[in-house]
Amino acid sequence: MISLSEVHASLSLFAESFTGQPVAITTVEDTRGCWPWTEAPAAQPVSLPAHMESRASYRIVLLHQLLRQVGAVSDLLASPAGQVLDLVESHRVMAEIRRDYPGATEDLRRVAQAAAAGVPAHEGPGGLAESAAAIMALLRWHSLSQGSAGQTDGKRATAVAVFDQVLRADATGRTSVQVASELMALLYGDDSLAFAALIDADPDEYGESVPTESSTGVSLDGGTPSEVVDSDGLAGGQLSNDLSEHDYASQQADESESLPPGIDLPKASGLRSLPARSRTYVYDEWDYHRRQHRPAWCRVIEEQLSGNDHDFLNGVRARYPQLRAQIRRSMLRLPAQQLVRVHRSLDGDELDLDAAIEAVTDRRAGAPVDDRLQIRRDRASRDVATAFLVDLSASTSSPAVPPEPEVFENTADPMDDPMSHGPVWDAPPVTDPVRRVIDVAKDAVALMADALHELGDLYAVYGFSGTGRDAVEFKVGKDFDDRTSTTSWASIGAMKPLRYTRMGPAVRHATAKLAMVAASTKLLIVVSDGYPQDVDYGHDRNDRDYGMHDTARALLDATNAGIEPFCVTIDPAGHDYLRVMCPDGRYLVIDDVESLPEELARLYLGTLGD
Amino acid sequence: MDGPFYLPLADEMAVFEAAVAARLPVLLKGPTGCGKTRFVEHMAWRLGRDLATLACHEDLTATDLVGRYLLSGDETVWMDGPLTRAVRSGAICYLDEVVEARKDTTVIIHSLTDHRRVLPIDKTAEMLSAHHDFLLVISYNPGYQSVLKDLKPSTRQRFVSIEFDYPEVEAEAVIVETETGVAHDTAVRLARCGAQARNLRERGFEDGVSTRLLVYAAHLIVQGVVPRRACEAALVQAVSDDEDLQRAVADIVDVIFP
Numbered sequence: 001m002i003s004l005s006e007v008h009a010s011l012s013l014f015a016e017s018f019t020g021q022p023v024a025i026t027t028v029e030d031t032r033g034c035w036p037w038t039e040a041p042a043a044q045p046v047s048l049p050a051h052m053e054s055r056a057s058y059r060i061v062l063l064h065q066l067l068r069q070v071g072a073v074s075d076l077l078a079s080p081a082g083q084v085l086d087l088v089e090s091h092r093v094m095a096e097i098r099r100d101y102p103g104a105t106e107d108l109r110r111v112a113q114a115a116a117a118g119v120p121a122h123e124g125p126g127g128l129a130e131s132a133a134a135i136m137a138l139l140r141w142h143s144l145s146q147g148s149a150g151q152t153d154g155k156r157a158t159a160v161a162v163f164d165q166v167l168r169a170d171a172t173g174r175t176s177v178q179v180a181s182e183l184m185a186l187l188y189g190d191d192s193l194a195f196a197a198l199i200d201a202d203p204d205e206y207g208e209s210v211p212t213e214s215s216t217g218v219s220l221d222g223g224t225p226s227e228v229v230d231s232d233g234l235a236g237g238q239l240s241n242d243l244s245e246h247d248y249a250s251q252q253a254d255e256s257e258s259l260p261p262g263i264d265l266p267k268a269s270g271l272r273s274l275p276a277r278s279r280t281y282v283y284d285e286w287d288y289h290r291r292q293h294r295p296a297w298c299r300v301i302e303e304q305l306s307g308n309d310h311d312f313l314n315g316v317r318a319r320y321p322q323l324r325a326q327i328r329r330s331m332l333r334l335p336a337q338q339l340v341r342v343h344r345s346l347d348g349d350e351l352d353l354d355a356a357i358e359a360v361t362d363r364r365a366g367a368p369v370d371d372r373l374q375i376r377r378d379r380a381s382r383d384v385a386t387a388f389l390v391d392l393s394a395s396t397s398s399p400a401v402p403p404e405p406e407v408f409e410n411t412a413d414p415m416d417d418p419m420s421h422g423p424v425w426d427a428p429p430v431t432d433p434v435r436r437v438i439d440v441a442k443d444a445v446a447l448m449a450d451a452l453h454e455l456g457d458l459y460a461v462y463g464f465s466g467t468g469r470d471a472v473e474f475k476v477g478k479d480f481d482d483r484t485s486t487t488s489w490a491s492i493g494a495m496k497p498l499r500y501t502r503m504g505p506a507v508r509h510a511t512a513k514l515a516m517v518a519a520s521t522k523l524l525i526v527v528s529d530g531y532p533q534d535v536d537y538g539h540d541r542n543d544r545d546y547g548m549h550d551t552a553r554a555l556l557d558a559t560n561a562g563i564e565p566f567c568v569t570i571d572p573a574g575h576d577y578l579r580v581m582c583p584d585g586r587y588l589v590i591d592d593v594e595s596l597p598e599e600l601a602r603l604y605l606g607t608l609g610d
Numbered sequence: 611m612d613g614p615f616y617l618p619l620a621d622e623m624a625v626f627e628a629a630v631a632a633r634l635p636v637l638l639k640g641p642t643g644c645g646k647t648r649f650v651e652h653m654a655w656r657l658g659r660d661l662a663t664l665a666c667h668e669d670l671t672a673t674d675l676v677g678r679y680l681l682s683g684d685e686t687v688w689m690d691g692p693l694t695r696a697v698r699s700g701a702i703c704y705l706d707e708v709v710e711a712r713k714d715t716t717v718i719i720h721s722l723t724d725h726r727r728v729l730p731i732d733k734t735a736e737m738l739s740a741h742h743d744f745l746l747v748i749s750y751n752p753g754y755q756s757v758l759k760d761l762k763p764s765t766r767q768r769f770v771s772i773e774f775d776y777p778e779v780e781a782e783a784v785i786v787e788t789e790t791g792v793a794h795d796t797a798v799r800l801a802r803c804g805a806q807a808r809n810l811r812e813r814g815f816e817d818g819v820s821t822r823l824l825v826y827a828a829h830l831i832v833q834g835v836v837p838r839r840a841c842e843a844a845l846v847q848a849v850s851d852d853e854d855l856q857r858a859v860a861d862i863v864d865v866i867f868p
Contacts, residue, residue, distance in 0.1 A: 013810055013858035020809040059861060102868035347673045359681070371681040516852070 005296030036115035069173025092166035116144035288549035307494025348374030385519035391528035444597035464506030465498035503532035504550035613655035640774030643820020660701035700741030
């Protein structure tokens with residue numbers, strides 16, 4: 001048996017090679033939760049069990065899900081129509097795998113056989129019942145055992161014949177929908193309800209229509225059904241237009257955004273939807289009670305931020321003109337900026353005397369002469385990569401400076417003024433929008449990033465938050481290989497307070513990203529505003545030690561991977577727990593939020609200066 | 611008629627020929643191994659010109675291009691560099707991956723690529739006017755995203771740009787088949803592997819599996835290596851050192867080949 005965490009990284013890359021964009025993988029508890037052990041359609045695009053017997057099994061189950069073009073939605077999960085459609089599409093995909101992916105055929109045969117063995121005998125081909133359920137079981141068995149339906153006659157034979165239409169080489173998801181509709185008519189005498197909208201859709205609306213040979217005579221083009229269905233036009237609302245996986249995901253993307261920060265969500269269910277274009281990663285978590293890792297415990301959902309504040313950087317520069325100049329001056333003095341003299345070069349600015357003398361004596365002695373006689377000056381390139389990891393927990397929305405109590409000084413009664421026409425109260429004073437902790441943190445990071453960009457250093461800006469181990473949110477403001485541009489600054493500006501602080505997995509993910517960067521010095525700077533905490537960070541919600549130990553472990557692993565981690569915390573009580581989390585000298589506690597930019601710069605320069 | 615094989619994918623040949631006729635320098639843009647060098651070789655052959663190809667690297671200086679004095683006995687002798695030779699003889703000079711070279715090379719490129727068409731050789735105090743047929747072609751891979759290694763607008767705007775990318779599966783299969791004589795079926799499978807692996811371009815390897823690598827794999831197959839092993843050697847190991855990425859590419863090969 002292997003666990004999903006062992007193969008998750010490579011499998012999600014494998015999946016991405018099919019779709020051309022990130023594929024979010026959802027974990028289900030065991031194999032019964034996904035094809036081929038169940039024909040119940042998965043609510044999520046791609047679901048894999050937490051454990052399977054081999055990597056090959058994972059791969060075939062994943063491949064099968066990737067090639068599906070039609071998937072039912074939750075409304076349809078339990079209905080016959082959903083099951084029929086799912087079974088038909090599954091049958092089609094298996095044929096496609098046998099045809100186009102010969103290398104996976106053996107795996108397919110193996111898992112299908114294992115699943116077919118689980119179909120109870122009385123539902124198998126031996127039974128005589130003609131009930132819809134029995135025929136469905138027969139079809140399922142027929143599909144899994146790959147075309148050996150045995151002796152069938154009457155309605156059963158017709159059903160199998162209709163079912164096998166999807167084996168044609170040109171069959172697409174659309175063919176599956178037609179076949180499913182025919183089967184519904186055959187088995188339940190009902191094709192009007194579930195598929196009416198699909199069949200009756202005017203093909204002209206959806207671009208070029210390609211007539212098919214289907215006995216129903218409808219014309220549907222070869223795209224995915226998501227283009228055909230209009231959710232408003234559906235009878236009974238059984239199929240909706242989110243048959244396409246990506247639409248489904250994007251529709252749900254905003255659902256979680258609308259929750260007020262800090263609200264208690266149910267524990268990770270595995271059925272939570274993912275924003276479109278997000279990538280998922282699975283990490284272990286350190287359980288200090290058991291002194292071992294919990295394998296594949298956390299799922300990190302990485303998403304690219306995008307913002308529309310294209311003036312963000314100018315705002316930051318304007319707020320800290322002096323500090324900016326100071327950072328720039330200090331940066332230029334960093335040691336690695338010096339010129340390096342390269343002796344014995346072919347070309348250069350000055351003669352290398354040693355080499356010249358050697359060349360003359362060599363020549364006199366009749367030895368071969370080395371003609372590299374110059375000294376070249378090279379600008380040594382700095383080789384530092386820095387990742388900033390910013391805490392985006394809900395608490396960062398608190399004001400950076402506690403509001404001072406209002407004092408009413410104007411006690412003069414306007415009626416005392418002989419020139420007054422009556423009481424004129426002062427207009428409420430114009431106040432700047434309250435600066436929150438997150439705003440200061442963003443400013444501090446942006447200032448540093450700006451300086452690093454000018455220096456030509458590699459840097460990345462990430463934010464993290466999340467709710468529960470299944471949804472650790474990792475927001476990318478700027479990644480190492482993103483170009484610095486107005487867009488990247490706007491993305492950094494778009495960081496906003498979200499939910500909880502599960503720091504361990506975020507640190508692990510940032511570590512993984514830093515590990516992929518080629519640089520001799522790698523820095524990870526975590527900017528947070530309090531304890532690592534989450535709804536299920538530890539066995540007991542109030543167990544603060546669990547999160548700290550997990551974070552400490554993640555930071556230790558980062559150090560072992562050649563990364564220098566630093567924690568900067570805005571929290572007057574920070575000393576206590578940071579000492580557990582970080583090695584000495586690797587942390588900084590700030591009680592005055594507004595001093596963060598200065599302190600961060602000092603920390604950075606101090607690190608590189610020594 | 612036996613020139614280097616090149617399968618045109620769009621109108622790149624016509625544009626190149628027009629640029630040659632107008633004596634305009636050409637910039638070829640595109641990922642590694644997609645056929646830029648082959649294209650230049652093919653065009654040089656079509657036009658009947660000599661070709662000097664120079665692979666640029668971090669330590670390539672203007673001197674390496676222009677020439678230098680070498681010690682010879684008791685004296686120094688001037689030695690023309692490859693660019694100078696091409697400028698004198700009217701060949702096509704192809705600077706591959708020009709952004710890799712040191713910054714001092716841009717100075718020479720600038721004077722050669724505008725109306726002046728001269729090569730200043732400061733060590734011999736010579737202003738060498740380019741031969742009528744001389745043509746400068748440079749290539750540039752925008753995939754390498756480094757601020758420090760970007761082509762400056764002032765350089766870029768002196769060239770006619772032709773953009774290249776990896777061909778579609780069908781065209782790539784034809785290329786692989788023609789280059790190596792591998793069975794059509796296998797060529798299509800290789801091209802499918804390539805196309806799928808290129809979907810991972812953003813993930814750690816900028817350039818994806820190149821057509822060149824697919825041709826290598828096909829060569830190995832023609833030599834009798836089992837397809838899976840050939841792909842392992844030519845594609846999987848070549849694209850990245852990242853284990854997960856290798857594993858994913860190996861999986862693609864594994865499911866596509868029987």
